[in-house]
Amino acid sequence: MITEDEVRNALAQILQPRRADERMTTMGAGSDDLEPARRYLASTVEGGWAVPSWPRPFGGRDAEPAEVQTINRVLREFAVPDLYAYMIGLGMCGPALLAHGTEEQQRIWLRPIASGAEIWCQMFSEPEAGSDLANLALRAERDGDEWILDGQKVWTSRAVWAKWGLLLARTDPEVPKHAGLTMFAIDMFAPGVEVRPLVQMNGDGHFSEVFLTGARTPDAWRIGDVGAGWKVAMTVLAHERASAGTNRGGGDGGGKGARTPGWIRDLAGRGVLTEAAARQRAMKLHARDAAAGWQAERASAARQPGPAGSGAKIHKTVSFQGRTQLVKDSYGAEGMLADHDGHVEFMTGPSMSIRGGTDEIQRNILGERVLGLPSEPRVDRDVPWSTARKGEFR
Numbered sequence: 176m177i178t179e180d181e182v183r184n185a186l187a188q189i190l191q192p193r194r195a196d197e198r199m200t201t202m203g204a205g206s207d208d209l210e211p212a213r214r215y216l217a218s219t220v221e222g223g224w225a226v227p228s229w230p231r232p233f234g235g236r237d238a239e240p241a242e243v244q245t246i247n248r249v250l251r252e253f254a255v256p257d258l259y260a261y262m263i264g265l266g267m268c269g270p271a272l273l274a275h276g277t278e279e280q281q282r283i284w285l286r287p288i289a290s291g292a293e294i295w296c297q298m299f300s301e302p303e304a305g306s307d308l309a310n311l312a313l314r315a316e317r318d319g320d321e322w323i324l325d326g327q328k329v330w331t332s333r334a335v336w337a338k339w340g341l342l343l344a345r346t347d348p349e350v351p352k353h354a355g356l357t358m359f360a361i362d363m364f365a366p367g368v369e370v371r372p373l374v375q376m377n378g379d380g381h382f383s384e385v386f387l388t389g390a391r392t393p394d395a396w397r398i399g400d401v402g403a404g405w406k407v408a409m410t411v412l413a414h415e416r417a418s419a420g421t422n423r424g425g426g427d428g429g430g431k432g433a434r435t436p437g438w439i440r441d442l443a444g445r446g447v448l449t450e451a452a453a454r455q456r457a458m459k460l461h462a463r464d465a466a467a468g469w470q471a472e473r474a475s476a477a478r479q480p481g482p483a484g485s486g487a488k489i490h491k492t493v494s495f496q497g498r499t500q501l502v503k504d505s506y507g508a509e510g511m512l513a514d515h516d517g518h519v520e521f522m523t524g525p526s527m528s529i530r531g532g533t534d535e536i537q538r539n540i541l542g543e544r545v546l547g548l549p550s551e552p553r554v555d556r557d558v559p560w561s562t563a564r565k566g567e568f569r
């Protein structure tokens with residue numbers, strides 16, 4: 176198994192050490208610059224450092240889970256940029272293609288994801304299908320070797336940058352809702368695909384509405400069997416939740432041997448942590464963050480992350496929101512200014528409770544799958560989707 180020193184020596188050839196004062200960037204908040212992450216991925220693809228568990232031909236290094244953890248630990252010592260724009264490909268679509276894609280699909284799509292050459296987005300949510308994702312209505316109808324796509328997606332993160340979209344569509348309305356779904360890849364520049372950016376309250380325009388009007392995608396780009404889209408979607412979402420608990424990309428400012436995250440060092444440097452109450456808040460949040468990291472590691476060690484990813488996501492959300500609140504509070508009245516330090520992160524905090532499945536949905540998953548509590552009533556589970564009541568207002 177590869178040692179920390181071997182990883183460190185190899186990475187030192189291609190990456191700069193992380194500066195101790197480097198600030199954490201989070202989920203692309205406040206940044207539209209795709210280049211630093213593209214350069215980083217291009218430089219790490221030969222060694223397979225960005226996606227070590229992937230097979231070598233696709234930009235990985237066939238690493239076992241323990242090696243992946245070693246590599247991720249050492250990567251925190253280096254200047255890893257915020258990988259936000261690329262994370263749907265690296266953290267969600269790539270693993271789903273490895274699990275469900277054909278050899279040809281893996282060959283054409285995986286390496287450009289690992290090298291940063293192509294960005295992917297995930298097109299699941301619709302105006303009437305978020306938490307109840309299986310209720311989605313975007314239609315895919317077969318036409319020879321192609322599928323014709325009609326409908327609307329919403330909240331599609333990175334759609335403005337993406338070359339490829341992973342699209343969950345309804346292929347059979349006459350069976351129960353989960354059974355009538357199929358997963359496709361689509362070319363985001365194909366005729367009939369229109370991306371309309373939406374602005375979030377933190378000022379970012381990274382997510383969009385996407386309208387598909389008679390757009391076509393070949394059957395060769397179907398991922399998994401017809402009617403098996405839900406299974407593929409669950410793989411994608413489990414990886415999303417697990418990766419939400421990590422500090423991958425952007426890091427936490429910890430250099431070699433540094434145990435204190437950058438945000439705590441910042442607060443300490445400004446004298447905020449001389450107060451016992453602030454110190455206790457900071458340490459509680461740090462403990463949550465550490466728990467999220469360990470749970471995320473456990474989830475990704477399973478290769479097919481399960482409900483541990485939901486636990487990791489909840490911890491990470493609480494620690495992120497708590498930290499941005501603590502930073503705001505520490506500036507007093509000055510912190511109310513919109514151009515103030517930490518404001519973008521503060522305004523990003525609430526979205527953490529929604530993206531990738533809301534806190535309530537994560538708790539439902541943990542309740543049902545970990546604690547064995549009775550499941551929610553699901554009255555539409557066994558009836559054809561076309562006859563079930565959909566949305567509040569129909």
Ligand SMILES: Cc1cc2nc3c(=O)[nH]c(=O)nc-3n(C[C@H](O)[C@H](O)[C@H](O)COP(=O)(O)OP(=O)(O)OC[C@H]3O[C@@H](n4cnc5c(N)ncnc54)[C@H](O)[C@@H]3O)c2cc1C
Nearest residue numbers: 297298299300305306330331332526529530531532533535
């Ligand atoms: C920043 C951001 C990025 C996103 N990126 C993407 C993306 O790239 N691709 C994509 O497909 N989607 C994306 N989403 C959409 C996201 O997955 C959905 O917003 C989320 O699943 C919730 O769906 P909804 O907004 O329709 O809310 P609803 O499902 O309408 O939920 C409304 C409220 O009801 C609660 N609720 C609903 N059902 C239950 C239940 N059974 N039990 C308890 N409470 C319940 C919810 O917790 C929530 O508080 C993104 C969202 C955000 C905020």
